[in-house]
Amino acid sequence: MSVIETRDLVVARGGKTVLRGVTFAVAPGDGIALVGPNAAGKSTLLRALAGLLPAEAGEVRLKGEVLPRWERGALARAVALVSSEDDSSGAFTVAERVALGRYPHRGPFLPLTAADDAAVERALAHTGIEPLGGRRLETLSAGERQLAALARGLAQEPEVLLLDEPSAHLDVGHQLQLFRVLDEARARGVAVIAVVHDLQRAAAWAGRMVLLADGAVVGEGAPADVLAAAAAADAFGVRIHAHAVPGLPHPLYSFSEPTR
Amino acid sequence: MRMNRRRGLLLAAGVLLASRLSAAETPPARIASLNLGADEILVELVGTDRLVMVTTFADDPEMSNIVGRVPPGIPRVTRAKMERLVELRPDLVVVSEFTEADFLHLLTTSKMKYHRVQMPSLDAVEAAITELGKAVGAEAAAGALAEEHRRRLSDLDRRLAGARRPRVLYWMEPYTAGRATVMHDILERAGAKNLAAELGITGFAPLPAERAFAADPDWIVVRKEGSARTALLAHPMLSRLAAVRDGRIVEVPGRYLSTLTHHTASTAETIARALHPDRFAP
Amino acid sequence: MALLALAAALPLVIVGAFALGSVRLPLGGIVDVLASRLGLVAARPLDPTTETILWVVRVPRVLLAAMVGGGLAVVGAVLQAVFRNPIADSGLLGVSSGAALGAVLAVKLGLATTIFFALPLAAFAGAMAAVALVYALAHSLGRATLHGLLLTGLTISALASAVTSMLLVATEEYRVKVVLFWLAGGLDGRSWPHVQAAVLLILPAAALLAVFARPLDVLSLGDEEAASLGVRVHLTRLGLLALASLITGTATAIAGSVPFVGLIAPHALRPLVGSLARYLLPASFLGGAILVVIADLAARTLNEQMDLPLGSLTALVGAPYFLVALRGSERRA
Numbered sequence: 115m116s117v118i119e120t121r122d123l124v125v126a127r128g129g130k131t132v133l134r135g136v137t138f139a140v141a142p143g144d145g146i147a148l149v150g151p152n153a154a155g156k157s158t159l160l161r162a163l164a165g166l167l168p169a170e171a172g173e174v175r176l177k178g179e180v181l182p183r184w185e186r187g188a189l190a191r192a193v194a195l196v197s198s199e200d201d202s203s204g205a206f207t208v209a210e211r212v213a214l215g216r217y218p219h220r221g222p223f224l225p226l227t228a229a230d231d232a233a234v235e236r237a238l239a240h241t242g243i244e245p246l247g248g249r250r251l252e253t254l255s256a257g258e259r260q261l262a263a264l265a266r267g268l269a270q271e272p273e274v275l276l277l278d279e280p281s282a283h284l285d286v287g288h289q290l291q292l293f294r295v296l297d298e299a300r301a302r303g304v305a306v307i308a309v310v311h312d313l314q315r316a317a318a319w320a321g322r323m324v325l326l327a328d329g330a331v332v333g334e335g336a337p338a339d340v341l342a343a344a345a346a347a348d349a350f351g352v353r354i355h356a357h358a359v360p361g362l363p364h365p366l367y368s369f370s371e372p373t374r
Numbered sequence: 375m376r377m378n379r380r381r382g383l384l385l386a387a388g389v390l391l392a393s394r395l396s397a398a399e400t401p402p403a404r405i406a407s408l409n410l411g412a413d414e415i416l417v418e419l420v421g422t423d424r425l426v427m428v429t430t431f432a433d434d435p436e437m438s439n440i441v442g443r444v445p446p447g448i449p450r451v452t453r454a455k456m457e458r459l460v461e462l463r464p465d466l467v468v469v470s471e472f473t474e475a476d477f478l479h480l481l482t483t484s485k486m487k488y489h490r491v492q493m494p495s496l497d498a499v500e501a502a503i504t505e506l507g508k509a510v511g512a513e514a515a516a517g518a519l520a521e522e523h524r525r526r527l528s529d530l531d532r533r534l535a536g537a538r539r540p541r542v543l544y545w546m547e548p549y550t551a552g553r554a555t556v557m558h559d560i561l562e563r564a565g566a567k568n569l570a571a572e573l574g575i576t577g578f579a580p581l582p583a584e585r586a587f588a589a590d591p592d593w594i595v596v597r598k599e600g601s602a603r604t605a606l607l608a609h610p611m612l613s614r615l616a617a618v619r620d621g622r623i624v625e626v627p628g629r630y631l632s633t634l635t636h637h638t639a640s641t642a643e644t645i646a647r648a649l650h651p652d653r654f655a656p
Numbered sequence: 657m658a659l660l661a662l663a664a665a666l667p668l669v670i671v672g673a674f675a676l677g678s679v680r681l682p683l684g685g686i687v688d689v690l691a692s693r694l695g696l697v698a699a700r701p702l703d704p705t706t707e708t709i710l711w712v713v714r715v716p717r718v719l720l721a722a723m724v725g726g727g728l729a730v731v732g733a734v735l736q737a738v739f740r741n742p743i744a745d746s747g748l749l750g751v752s753s754g755a756a757l758g759a760v761l762a763v764k765l766g767l768a769t770t771i772f773f774a775l776p777l778a779a780f781a782g783a784m785a786a787v788a789l790v791y792a793l794a795h796s797l798g799r800a801t802l803h804g805l806l807l808t809g810l811t812i813s814a815l816a817s818a819v820t821s822m823l824l825v826a827t828e829e830y831r832v833k834v835v836l837f838w839l840a841g842g843l844d845g846r847s848w849p850h851v852q853a854a855v856l857l858i859l860p861a862a863a864l865l866a867v868f869a870r871p872l873d874v875l876s877l878g879d880e881e882a883a884s885l886g887v888r889v890h891l892t893r894l895g896l897l898a899l900a901s902l903i904t905g906t907a908t909a910i911a912g913s914v915p916f917v918g919l920i921a922p923h924a925l926r927p928l929v930g931s932l933a934r935y936l937l938p939a940s941f942l943g944g945a946i947l948v949v950i951a952d953l954a955a956r957t958l959n960e961q962m963d964l965p966l967g968s969l970t971a972l973v974g975a976p977y978f979l980v981a982l983r984g985s986e987r988r989a
Contacts, residue, residue: 164884190886201878203740205931214874218886222870263881270885430961452962453837456713456844457679461705472830475772477845484712485704578828 117142117305118163118193118274122172125155125162132158134329135172142273143300146307147320147337151350154326156309160276163307164195176274190218194272198282200259204252208262211251212237215269237269240295256283264292268299275299277308281315293319313354314367317341325349338365347372401511402465402487408454411633412468412491414440415503418519418636419512426462427451436599437632460484466509493634496559500524503636519636526639527563530646533653534565540592540649542566542624543617547605550581556634564645565653566593587611594618595645598625624648658928659935662942666722669946673718673953674710678960681706690715716851717843721952721966722945723851724843724911725921727858727903729944732918733936734865734900737876738893739802745918746904749809749897750786753816755908756839758782760820763834764827773849775838776909783905786812791897800890802879805897841912841967843952850910857906861899862941869933872896913967916974917944923981947973 119139125132132155140146148156161167163174165181174181176192184192194215202211215237216230238244241261251259260283267275275296281289296306296319310316316323317337325333325340327349333340340346341354353372356365405420406427407413413428417440430450431437449458454477459467467481467488481488489509493502500520507516542561544551551557552568552575561568569591570581594617596602603625606618617623630641647654675686685706691697693711728746735744746752762768762778794800794808824832865872871892874882883889907914921944922936929935948966951973955964 161880166880166883186888187886190884193884195880195884197880199878201740202881203737203876203931205742205926206873206876207930210873210930210932211877214877214885217870217874222868266881450961454844455678455956455961455963457677457709457956460709460713461679463705470830472769472834474768474775474834474845475770476768476775476847476850479772479849480712480845480847483847484708577826579826 116140116175118174118176120159120163120172120174123159123162123169123174124171125158125167126170127158127167131170132329133162136326136329136331137172138324138331138334140274140305140307142303142305144305144307145296145300145319145321146305147316147323148307148309148326149311149313149316149323149340150326154349155329156326157278159326160195160278160307160309163274164193164276165189166195187218187221191270192272193274193276194267194270195276196263196267196278196280198260198279200251200263202251202263205250207248207250208243208254208265209234209238209247211262212265212269215266218270233271234269237265240268240298241265242291257285257288260284261288261292264295268295273304275304275306277306279309279311281310281312289315313341313369317367318364341367402509404462404464405466405468405510406459406462406464407468408451408473409468409470409491409633410438411470411493411635412506413444414438414633414635414637415491415506415519416468416510417443419503419507419515420510422448424510426464427459431632436628439629439635439637456480456484459486468506468509493556495554496527496556496563496638499634499636499638502634523636523639527642530563530565530639530642534646534650537565537650537653539565539567541569541572541589542593542595542645542649543569543586543589543591544595545586545602545606546597547602548580548583549578550575550586551578552576556638560638560642561595561645564642565650566645583609583611587615590615591617593622593624593649595624595626597628597631599628658925659939659942662925662939662946666942666945669949670718670722673721673949674714676953676957677709677714678957679709681710686710712847716848717846717952717956718949719851720843720846720854720910721949723854723858724907724914725917725948725951726941726945727854727862727907728914728917729921729940729947730862730865730937731900731903732944733922733933733940734872734896735918736922737872737933738896738900739806740876740878742923743919745915746900746907747813747915748806749901749904750790750812750816751783751901751904752908752913753813753820754786754789755779755783755905756913757786757816757820757823758909759838759912760823760827760835763831763838764823768834776850776853779838779909780905782816783908784901786816787897787901787905791894800893802893837965838912839967840965841914841970842955842963842965843911844956844963846910854906854910858903861903861906865896865899865903866934866937866941868892868896869937872933872937911966914948914970915967916970916978917948920970920974920977921947924977 116139120136123133123136136159150156158167162169176184213234216226216233220226220230238247241264243258243261243265246254246258251262264280281292284292300306320337322335323337323340324331325346332345332349333343342356347354351372352369355368357368359366403424404426405416405424407416407425410429410431413432416425422444425448427449428444430452432440432444435441464486467486469488469490471490471492478488489506491502491506493499500523503520504516507513544557544561550570552570554576555578558568558571569589573585573589603623606612612618624645626641626644630637630644685703689702689707689710692700692702731746735748736742758778758781759775762775767774790808790812791800794804797804824835871887874885874887875892879889921940925936925939925943929939951969952966955966955969958964
């Protein structure tokens with residue numbers, strides 16, 4: 115039973131058609147890496163899944179119901195979107211920012227309860243930024259701010275977690291931490307869909323990989339299979355070589371320019 | 375019933391008349407003046423012992439015709455300070471036509487009577503002086519002042535009868551005074567033709583130097599204080615005007631230009647004497 | 657907490673401002689007038705001078721200073737959150753320039769000297785017209801983004817200022833002086849009708865803004881994040897900006913241009929109460945009110961011959977404050 119799925123989804127942005135009929139389904143606990151070349155439509159797809167962009171044709175179904183039928187607050191409680199761009203005002207503290215993730219649950223007027231505080235605590239703990247709770251965002255590094263954004267998403271306690279390049283500003287240690295956090299979320303039943311540019315990372319982490327090129331799905335399945343297919347090489351315009359390494363559960367990849 | 379109503383009306387009329395009489399019988403003893411023009415007229419009408427407030431401009435020799443005539447003990451204000459005004463308990467506050475309506479409302483709410491002096495044209499000067507005279511209970515002095523003004527102007531008319539009217543530019547860089555200004559009236563009475571009016575200007579408006587140059591005035595009227603004359607002599611274009619080269623510049627003292635009062639006669643006279651010296655026997 | 661301290665300080669400052677002014681009033685007289693006007697004691701004969709100065713001139717003026725200052729400060733805090741810019745201020749959306757244009761028109765047409773309340777009404781109308789124009793234009797280019805609003809606001813401000821200048825140049829000097837005094841900001845000549853207008857418009861709008869504190873906070877996370885958290889971004893922003901414009905338009909119509917209050921108050925209070933709107937908005941209101949009451953006190957007592965312009969005083973305080981604050985933050989960064 116899928117928690118979120120799309121069927122022949124067509125989405126336009128700025129007058130141009132970006133997604134030309136995307137179909138795939140995600141089950142609870144799935145870990146999907148959304149990969150593809152620049153301008154393939156990955157960010158657009160994430161936003162359509164979050165209900166931020168309307169479908170020109172086709173549909174997105176969340177728990178069996180099409181998105182337009184979902185009440186705004188309920189949708190926000192079910193789906194959390196974490197982007198790598200942080201537009202937020204730097205004057206908030208980390209704790210305040212993460213606590214705003216409870217907004218879908220409490221609305222504009224109801225005060226935060228102990229349960230909300232606990233959710234915020236958990237989110238801070240899972241992302242390892244508890245010690246930064248009282249620090250103002252503008253005093254943090256880009257990586258720390260990214261973790262704070264992720265914590266906000268976790269505090270929402272969604273069923274679907276959408277991430278747009280979550281490891282963009284993170285050093286290697288934090289990257290590993292990030293993916294561990296995502297795995298822990300998956301273990302709790304959260305469906306995680308992450309746009310990842312680093313194919314190695316994506317292959318190492320994802321249970322399933324969806325390859326998007328030119329607005330359509332051109333590969334879907336286990337990362338090794340997707341990257342081995344010709345479609346992947348075509349999409350990225352490079353030759354992809356998989357190297358089995360003893361002791362590693364998944365291959366190491368190297369890339370080279372195509373021969374002329 | 376009808377008898378009572380008629381009696382009631384008579385009674386009301388009587389009360390009204392009586393109150394008007396009583397108002398006329400007790401002229402205001404404490405007068406606050408909030409603009410320079412009123413300062414100057416009031417000093418002539420009621421002297422200074424009935425004044426409780428005048429403007430700071432009254433002491434400025436470049437603007438005022440009553441320098442030294444108001445004792446230092448009388449407070450000066452540049453712009454009304456309500457609390458001080460209330461403290462002085464004036465019977466009458468004299469304001470100008472430019473005073474804001476919201477301020478007048480505040481005066482009324484503070485139980486202060488006010489009189490507004492309005493002089494939209496030269497002809498209205500005498501009427502305005504007379505009105506002010508009535509308001510302060512100095513009708514005789516006002517009448518005399520107005521009559522003096524009228525006499526001086528008609529004397530000018532007499533002297534200048536038939537004189538050729540030169541084309542005169544009133545130059546308050548970059549402004550001039552066109553039709554429907556008091557300066558226009560003054561220039562006409564001084565035996566001049568207002569160049570600005572000829573150029574189609576109405577009201578107080580800026581005049582581009584090129585137009586002034588092209589119009590080639592016979593005379594230019596400027597303010598004496600400040601560097602207006604020097605500026606003309608140094609102006610790259612206007613310094614080439616015949617009027618400037620030949621020194622046909624009338625410098626009028628600032629105190630004749632700053633307000634509208636009975637002194638407008640002096641303004642007209644100063645200009646007339648410069649334009650038509652032959653009409654004024656030595 | 658700092659908020660409580662401010663809430664306690666404001667009434668003290670207000671009463672202090674009642675007691676001080678260019679005319680010394682006996683303290684007993686002040687108490688008498690206030691007590692009797694507020695109905696606390698039975699009516700008794702009062703010194704008419706004290707009563708007039710206090711009740712007709714000073715009290716309305718101080719109350720106006722508090723409401724104008726508080727309103728402008730709250731608007732500053734709200735705009736800084738909505739535009740995610742620490743130097744956003746009430747002048748952003750063309751409100752002040754529109755108000756100035758309305759005021760100049762009223763003066764030039766002679767309405768300000770003949771009809772009571774014509775000047776503030778015209779200024780208010782100008783302010784609202786400018787804001788409506790900004791929003792309509794920004795929307796005609798697609799859904800109004802922050803960027804679009806900002807640019808349109810700047811453009812309309814510039815346009816209104818240009819028209820204002822053109823009108824002023826062709827206006828005679830005495831009327832220009834009237835406009836000059838209005839532009840420089842001030843509360844002299846304002847009375848109870850102005851207070852009524854402020855109570856009707858500024859206070860409820862400011863209260864509504866404080867009520868929507870949490871959506872405001874979410875909005876300052878960024879449009880996309882706010883939308884994904886369930887906030888109706890455009891509607892919320894429209895509502896917040898409409899309330900902000902209403903407050904600014906009213907405050908400017910009453911007091912002319914009073915700059916910097918919307919910048920100083922939130923800036924000074926953030927270190928004390930944090931950035932969450934539910935504390936910052938009320939704190940800003942109180943802080944702004946205190947600031948302008950004191951500035952107005954200075955305006956009406958420092959000079960014997962005229963009331964100093966209120967706007968100049970807030971700018972004279974605000975500019976150096978900002979230089980100091982800026983240096984502090986540069987050093988920390």
